[in-house]
Amino acid sequence: MVMATKVALDGAHAVSEAMRQIDPDVVAAYPITPQTAVVQRFSQFVADGRVNTEFVAVESEHAAMSACVGAAAAGGRVMTATAANGLALMWEMLYIAASMRLPIVMPVVNRALSGPLNIHCDHSDSMGARDAGWIQLYSETAQEAYDNTIQAIRIAEHADLKLPVMVMQDGFITGHGVERVEVADDKDVREFIGKYAPEHSLLDIDNPKTFGAWDMYDYYFEHKRQQTDAFSKAMPIITAVGKEFGSRFGRNYGIFDAFEMDDAEMAIIVLSSTAGTCRTVVRDMRKQGVKIGMLKLRVFRPFPAAELARALSRVRAVAVLDRSISFGAHEGAGPIFMELCSALFAAGSDAKVVDYIFGLGGRDIFPQHIEQVVHDLKEIASSGKVKSQVSYLGLRE
């Protein structure tokens, strides 16, 4: 068994511990708001000489991701971290990092996109970036954020992928909430991630190459198709890395976490910290004989369409909890709902699916909200009728 230390850490500090152990060649980050404690703590490790990382304190998040692109093209193992509007300011460069196939790893502490001005948790920041070409992993706890950050290095740098990875955790709820976290031994983490040997590097001056060249209508399309192809190979690699992580560190990771799903007739789909609240309610409802289960999504990009359709093949009613809105989408639904609906439609499922928008801008969600969802699901499952496709939890009507 590997050595590990149990410590009290909040989610942000747990991720900065992972970054210290990863010891990336370059971290470029914007040092003030909307930055989180991830970078604050990591820059202290740099100042204290506990990592060998070249830390570039840049003037904006656009510059942060630009510097990451340059450093990754030069052949470095590169990380940054951001949140909310900081992620929004990186937008242009997110696409460039992904299309240049640079395996940058970025913890994102999920927070609302202002305005009106708000800094609290929801998923509108990373959900807005869902088409940028980054793999997206979501974490329920500080422990998962730590574990996912370490696994993200292996996933991003896999020779068949070369895709950047975002590792999400819920702002404030996980980011600032102190939990018991098992921090693995530095040596074990370093062995697990291994050395990074990029296939191509700008600093390979004996074999000069051009990155990010002019790519017109004669080749751009082919390069986009290659990105889609890489995503189609990602799921088994994410699963294999999760399994290997489990055998080494004792915590297994898959594509999603199924709770009480074996004989479930109804299911709730949820991301990140709200899974904890849902699990409690599902457990209580099970005691009352309600056949409800929960799927906690870990991987949102690539979207596990086939896997979810299989997991939900015997379920009659599904509730999606979306912590963001795709404005102007069908009934003002959230992104998970839309993705799940197309996955189930393609699989020929006749399950009824409803969406609940919740928790925007850090609005609390309580067990009684989830109980309401279960109550609605029971009605839908028995009547086969959906009264409201998209509803709101905790909103003043």
Add this chain to the structure above:
Amino acid sequence: MAKENASWREANIGGIVLEAGSSAEYKTGSWRTERPVHDAQRCTHCLICWIHCPDSAIVVENGRWVAFDYDYCKGCGICAAVCPVKVEDHEHTHQEGKVIQMVMEGE
């Protein structure tokens, strides 16, 4: 060398160009709407045009102006703008002006 018209399976991942100096294969002359013309009789071979050309499209041999490289010249007109030598009757255009003048492509 990347294969011409490579399929998405064959194309270099991420559009990385693996050979140095491959921009020479990209002929930009077709972008031109105007073309520089040169009066060889009156040129003093000061090479100010050669210094300013952003596409290295002034061909010089033994310190003397030899030709425009129309494979790469985009017709930006910088050479004509910086040319310091005045002529009264240009060899090609028969206009008063400078040793290098711009004419419409195809004229």
